[in-house]
Every structure is written in C-alpha cells, then in structure tokens.
Amino acid sequence: MEFESLPEGCVATILSRTTPLDTCILSLVSRTFYFASQSDAVWASFLPSDYPSIFSRSISHSSFLATSPSNKSIYLALSQRPIIIDHATKSFHLERKSGKKCYMLAARALTIVWGDTPDYWNWKTLPDSRFPEVAELVDVCWLEIRGVINTNSLSPNTHYAAYFVFKMIDPEGFLRYPVELAVDISGSQSTPKKVCLDPNIDGRHVSSSLQGLQRPNVRSDGWLEIEMGEFFNSGLEDDEVQMSVLETKGGNWKNGLVVEGIEVRPKEAN
Numbered sequence: 001m002e003f004e005s006l007p008e009g010c011v012a013t014i015l016s017r018t019t020p021l022d023t024c025i026l027s028l029v030s031r032t033f034y035f036a037s038q039s040d041a042v043w044a045s046f047l048p049s050d051y052p053s054i055f056s057r058s059i060s061h062s063s064f065l066a067t068s069p070s071n072k073s074i075y076l077a078l079s080q081r082p083i084i085i086d087h088a089t090k091s092f093h094l095e096r097k098s099g100k101k102c103y104m105l106a107a108r109a110l111t112i113v114w115g116d117t118p119d120y121w122n123w124k125t126l127p128d129s130r131f132p133e134v135a136e137l138v139d140v141c142w143l144e145i146r147g148v149i150n151t152n153s154l155s156p157n158t159h160y161a162a163y164f165v166f167k168m169i170d171p172e173g174f175l176r177y178p179v180e181l182a183v184d185i186s187g188s189q190s191t192p193k194k195v196c197l198d199p200n201i202d203g204r205h206v207s208s209s210l211q212g213l214q215r216p217n218v219r220s221d222g223w224l225e226i227e228m229g230e231f232f233n234s235g236l237e238d239d240e241v242q243m244s245v246l247e248t249k250g251g252n253w254k255n256g257l258v259v260e261g262i263e264v265r266p267k268e269a270n
Contacts, residue, residue, distance in 0.1 A: 011036035016045035020075065021097040043071035046099040048155070051078075054092055057085040075099065088132050095266050100155040102265035104165065105147045107135040110262065113144040128222055129260050136169075137257040143179070145245040147262045151185070154264065156235020161267035162228040162243045164259075165219070166197070171256030174198040176207045179247045183229025186239040192246070195226055197257065223260055230267050 011032055015023045023046075027037035036042065048054070051074070060083070075094065082091035082104065089109040093102050107123075112135055114120040122136040137143075147162075154160060162183045168174075180192035196206075196213045216224040228243055243262055247254065 006032060008032055008036045008039075012039040012042050015039075016042045019097065020046050020079075020099050038072065040071045043075050046075055047071060047078075048094075048099075048101055054085065055083070058083045060084075082130060084130065091130055091261075098266060100158050100266045101153070102263065103149060103153065104130070104261045104263040105149065106131040106133070106261045107259045108133055109147065110135075110259070111146040112259070113142060114140060126258070130221075131260065135259040137255050137259070139253050139255045141251050141253050143245065143247040143254055143257075145259065147243045149241050149243075149264055151233045151235070151237065151239040151241060154233050155266070156233060158233050158235075159230065159267045160233055160264055161230040162241070163225040163263045163265070164197075164216075164228050164245055165223050165225045165261050165263055166216075167223055167258040167260070168198055168200075169256050169258055171198055171254070173252050173254030174247075174257075175201065175204060175210060176252055177247055177250035178209055178213055179245060181226070181228040182242075182244045182246075183231055184242045185231055186237075190229060192244075193227075193229060197226065199224060225263070228262070 015026060015033070015036055018026070020043075023037050023042060027034045078092075078094045079096035079099075082093040082102075084091050086109075089106045091104045091106070094100065095102055108131070112121060115135060118138070120138055120140045122138050123133045124136055125132060126134050164181065174197050178194035179197050180194055182190055182192040184190050194213055196210045196215050199216050199218075201210070201215070214226065216226040219225050228245070231241060233239075241264070
C-alpha cells in the first residue's frame with residue numbers, strides 16, 4: 001500500500017506514536033503525511049499530560065496560551081524558551097527533539113549553607129539570567145549547595161543528567177582543591193565526581209589535585225555548566241533526586257562564584 005492511499009487520520013495515529021523529530025521528518029514523505037503532521041491530536045500526544053497544571057504555576061500562563069492557540073505552537077514555544085514557574089524558583093521547558101521534560105531549579109530553590117548571610121553570599125539580579133535573582137559567593141571556606149527534585153515530575157523511561165549552571169567572575173580559591181559533585185536517588189550514595197569549576201586555568205598555578213579534572217563548558221545562553229551526575233527515571237517509583245556541590249575539606253576561602261541553578265534534562269547519547 002502506498003503512503004498516499006492511507007487515510008489522513010490513520011497517518012496521524014501513526015505519527016502520534018513516534019517523536020516530534022520523526023514527525024517533522026515524515027512530514028516530507030507526502031502531502032498526506034504533511035497535513036497529518038499538522039494535526040492538533042498528533043502534537044497533543046507529544047505534550048506532557050500535566051502541562052496545563054504546569055502552566056498554571058506560571059504568572060504568564062494566560063498570555064502564553066493566548067499567543068499559542070494550537071498544540072503544535074504550544075509545543076514549539078515550550079521547546080524554544082523556558083517558562084518560569086513556582087514564584088520564579090524554577091523553569092520548565094521541553095527537549096525539542098523528544099518532548100521530554102526539563103527543569104532548572106533556581107538558586108532560590110537550592111539549599112545554600114550561609115546563603116542568607118550577607119557576609120558570605122549576596123543575592124543580586126543579572127540581566128542574562130532567566131531568574132530574578134542569582135546567588136553570588138562573597139567569601140566562604142565551606143561551600144555546600146544542595147538541590148532536590150522528585151522523579152514523578154520528570155518524564156518516565158528517560159535517562160537524565162543534572163547540570164550545575166553558574167558563572168565565575170574574578171574567582172579566587174578554586175585552584176587548590178577539587179569541588180565534589182554528586183547525584184543520588186532516595187538515599188543511595190554514589191561516589192562524588194571531583195571537578196574543577198574554574199574554566200580558566202591555562203598559564204596559572206594550579207594544584208596537582210586539579211590536573212586532568214573535568215572543567216565546565218559554555219552554554220548557548222552564555223552561562224557555564226558542568227555535569228553533576230546522571231540517573232534513570234523509570235517512572236515506576238516516586239523517588240527523590242538529591243544533588244550536591246561541595247568543597248568543605250580544604251578550608252581555604254573562596255569567592256567569585258555566581259550560581260544560577262541546577263538543570264535536570266535528558267542526557268544526550270554520546
């Protein structure tokens with residue numbers, strides 16, 4: 001049977017069982033596939049079933065829905081730009097190719113030891129941050145940042161990774177001891193990953209303990225990020241994912257770190 005002879009409704013059903021990327025590719029097969037790929041029902045299948053409740057947690061949800069009248073336009077909008085939810089303590093978007101859920105916990109959603117003490121941390125606004133506040137490290141010798149997210153808020157049957165998102169502005173104290181990053185699920189304890197958060201070590205005196213360690217990458221939005229760890233979300237259990245950034249062993253004072261948050265998104269295949 002040729003594709004052109006299939007009813008459009010049948011083709012739409014087929015497309016709804018693929019992925020958004022596959023649907024866009026298959027729309028080039030024939031006119032029938034193209035028109036089926038524009039179906040609201042097809043794009044409804046790619047949107048999370050709880051997206052209306054996620055929208056309701058955003059202060060701009062009414063205007064967002066007004067400018068995105070179809071399911072496809074909602075999907076494309078959510079995959080192009082995050083929405084800010086939960087009183088500006090989180091952001092939400094969809095991975096463009098798969099439609100999987102992605103969240104970022106803002107610095108305000110994290111537990112930062114001494115975070116409310118102005119001598120140690122300063123809360124400020126930066127124009128290139130998606131959140132109204134970021135946390136700037138003034139001076140600490142005990143760096144401890146923790147975040148938590150529940151697996152039931154994420155897409156099931158998905159391999160996720162957590163990323164620490166930050167900037168370094170004239171940093172000091174990060175070239176002596178590694179920072180330890182960890183991602184654990186519901187009480188399990190993984191081996192922390194030792195990293196160097198300072199991206200600019202070339203030509204500088206660096207401790208031998210930092211040689212060869214992973215360093216951050218520059219994101220498309222200009223911030224730095226470094227992978228903290230990964231986990232698989234089966235969707236069968238409501239587990240708690242615990243994420244941490246620690247440097248508590250060296251005892252030396254550190255400053256110049258600016259924290260935007262921790263992003264949890266599907267891990268890209270190597």
